[in-house]
Amino acid sequence: MxxxxxxxxxxxxxxxxxxxxxxxxxxxxxxxxxxxxxxxxxxxxxxxxxxxxxxxxxxxxxxxxxxxxxxxxxxxxxxxxxxxxxxxxxxxxxxxxxxxxxxxxxxxxxxxxxxxxxxxxxxxxxxxxxxxxxxxxxxxxxxxxxxxxxxxxxxxxxxxxxxxxxxxxxxxxxxxxxxxxxxxxxxxxxxxxxxxxxxxxxxxxxxxxxxxxxxxxxxxxxxNGPDRNSPFTPADETSERIAGHLIEFLKHEVARGRLPANLLPLQSGVGNIPNAVLAGLANSGFRDLEAFTEVIQDGMLDLLKSGVLRYASCTGFALSPAANEEFKRNIAFYRERIVMRTQEISNHPELVRRLGCIGMNGMIEADLYGNVNSTHVMGSRIMNGIGGSGDFARNGFLSAFLSPSTAKNGTISSIVPMVSHVDHTEHDVAVVVTEQGLADLRGLTPKQRARVVIDHCVHPDYRAQLEDYFDRACRDAYGKHTPHLLPEALSWHQRWLDTGTMREG
CATH class of the missing domain: 3.40.1080.10 (Glutaconate Coenzyme A-transferase)
Structure with missing residues (x-):
């Protein structure tokens, strides 16, 4: 050196x-x-x-x-x-x-x-x-x-x-x-x-x-050693459909006058699905976008380069090796458009609320009522951690959680009667998106949210099963506000542990 x-x-x-x-x-x-x-x-x-x-x-x-x-x-x-x-x-x-x-x-x-x-x-x-x-x-x-x-x-x-x-x-x-x-x-x-x-x-x-x-x-x-971030998997049909649903929703919000034409500052979690959303924004017609987020990943770098994104504020990068080389090659360009801050500022709840950030984060599972588990598999095994998703979900203008509707070759439904671990309560979750569709939960009662989630987000292999649970819960639950059948609420998870699938029969 x-x-x-x-x-x-x-x-x-x-x-x-x-x-x-x-x-x-x-x-x-x-x-x-x-x-x-x-x-x-x-x-x-x-x-x-x-x-x-x-x-x-x-x-x-x-x-x-x-x-x-x-x-x-x-x-x-x-x-x-x-x-x-x-x-x-x-x-x-x-x-x-x-x-x-x-x-x-x-x-x-x-x-x-x-x-x-x-x-x-x-x-x-x-x-x-x-x-x-x-x-x-x-x-x-x-x-x-x-x-x-x-x-x-x-x-x-x-x-x-x-x-x-x-x-x-x-x-x-x-x-x-x-x-x-x-x-x-x-x-x-x-x-x-x-x-x-x-x-x-x-x-x-x-x-x-x-x-x-x-x-x-x-x-x-x-x-003299490189940063190490894994390359992103090219977007597949599932992630592209999730991205498409969310982008169409954002366009609808602009048309309704609830968002400005250039949206509000974007926050994006790390992963293939959020990266697919960013890639989708490049061809969405949106312009002059802004980002106030934790991490800049490949898709956000592409948006800056194309001019779709005006600036990005972050605390760190999560760039693939190829994107790292692009960043270093054109660093003078990016230095004018990227601000890197301390973590206590990039994730500060008051700033997130005041700027009106749009949070887009992945999840492991969501339940009928919009509670989200983003950290624990089957309620007990930690995956990564909550990271900054809660900072933006609770305090942002809009919080969207994204996931394929199934996992493990279809043996797990990402939409369940009750999440096995709660990171983001129903009070902090505005939108749930899978490749099946998008559930806008804003302004809905618990039972209304359940119907929207079932109709728009659940995989067909699990829809009848979840409808049956919800109908019986509405009839037999101890209370009718947020109906649950307590002996069955977590039975889907136990069935997977016992049999290798959440499917009945």
Whole structure:
């Protein structure tokens, strides 16, 4: 790595190997690392730490850490530490299969939390002190300030509160990303908070770099490694139909005068279906769109390039390798149209409500009345976590949850009598969309919502079965407002566990 990335002489003197840096982390520490959806996470220190943990375990010595990040990371961080049995506690969001397996086996404690809550809960002291922060940056300026890389996440909080700081300076990250970030230092603890002075989604209210107490920096590590996000699967017929239903609904809302012609700021969860929605918007006729979201993925980059999207505000990227190369190749263009913020701003409930965001997120299942489960399979096994979907669902102008109507080769219905785990209550869910159709739940009573969901969202293989349940519930339930047959409400899930299918007979 060239010295130009580390311009502060005092920090240049602290350059060490990843192994030497990892040695600063002791068993039992709470370690806060950068990273958000496979971008901007430290590439070398976690691997070195995992190796040291494995060596300790081979010698019969206990060695685990409590790990916090912005959101999910990548195999070099979550994967390496999970395989080494090096994580005692993980929060707030993860997607790694090894970590997930350990969580669901009861071998790794996990706290699922709204992404907007993480920074402030740490400031409140809810999770104890942060011992070490490990932060990837693009460069260190002459004054010791840090140029963030491809995610910001909770890095400001980690740097402010950690007792020790380890910095990875990654030359793979484009130097020209400098200037894309907007780090706001105006937050305070209650009751002394002031309004956040952001009026438009692309306003800049902070500075382009992260502050860093140089006395806390114990090590600087030079790296040159790529972010790792999986390529998106090309849109199939199911995802295209889901996207088509949602886009047609948005056009209808514009025609009814409930949305402006350029909609309201968009938030999109990560995944193939939200990416298909973004791809559909490119050919929808909408123009001058805006995005105030957590993550920029391939589809949003395409919208910026085509001019359909005017700007995007985010806290990190989730770009495929090909999209990453496009971003780096034309970074001057994107730097004028992308603002990267701290996670506590990108997901801030008051800003989401004031800007009137349109939230588009995936789900595992929804029930008759519009309750949504976005985190747990069969009520008990965590998939990834709630992420930021709740921040936008409860506070946005409009919240849409998207899913195919079936899963596991049709053996699971995504629309069930009662969800096996509730992340988003019926009060926060406006629209449910499957490839079968779209259910607009706004202004409807519980029983009216049930009829709309059955008529528009349920797969034909399960429609009669769900109609039968609902009809009998309306007749026999303890109450008639939100009718449920308690012995049967979760029987579909139990049937799948017992027989491998939710179908009756």
């Amino acid at each position: 060239t010295a130009e990335r580390i311009l502060h002489p005092r920090l240049r003197d602290r350059v060490v190997s990843a192994e030497a840096a990892a040695a600063w982390i002791a068993p039992g520490e709470t370690v806060a690392m950068s990273g958000f959806t496979g971008s901007g996470y430290p590439k070398a220190v976690p691997i070195a730490l995992a190796q040291q943990i494995e060596t300790a375990h081979q010698a019969g010595q206990p060695f685990q850490i409590k790990l916090m990040t912005g959101a999910s990371t990548a195999p070099e961080l979550d994967g390496a530490l999970a395989k080494a049995d090096g994580i005692a506690l993980r929060m707030p969001f993860q997607t790694d299969p090894d970590a997930r397996a350990r969580i669901n086996a009861g071998k790794l404690d996990y706290i699922d939390i709204h992404l907007s809550h993480v920074a402030q809960h740490v400031w409140f002291g809810f999770y104890g002190e942060i011992d070490t922060a490990v932060i990837e940056v693009t460069a260190i300026r002459e004054d010791g300030s840090l140029v963030p890389s491809t995610s910001v996440g909770n890095n400001k909080t980690w740097l402010d509160l950690a007792k020790k700081i380890i910095i990875e300076v990654n030359e793979w990250q484009p130097a020209d990303i400098d200037g894309m970030h907007d780090i706001y230092y105006g937050t305070a603890l209650p009751p002394h908070r002031k309004p956040i002075p952001l009026v438009h989604g692309d306003d800049r209210i902070g500075q382009t770099t992260l502050n860093c107490d140089l006395d806390k920096v114990v090590a600087v590590v030079r790296t």
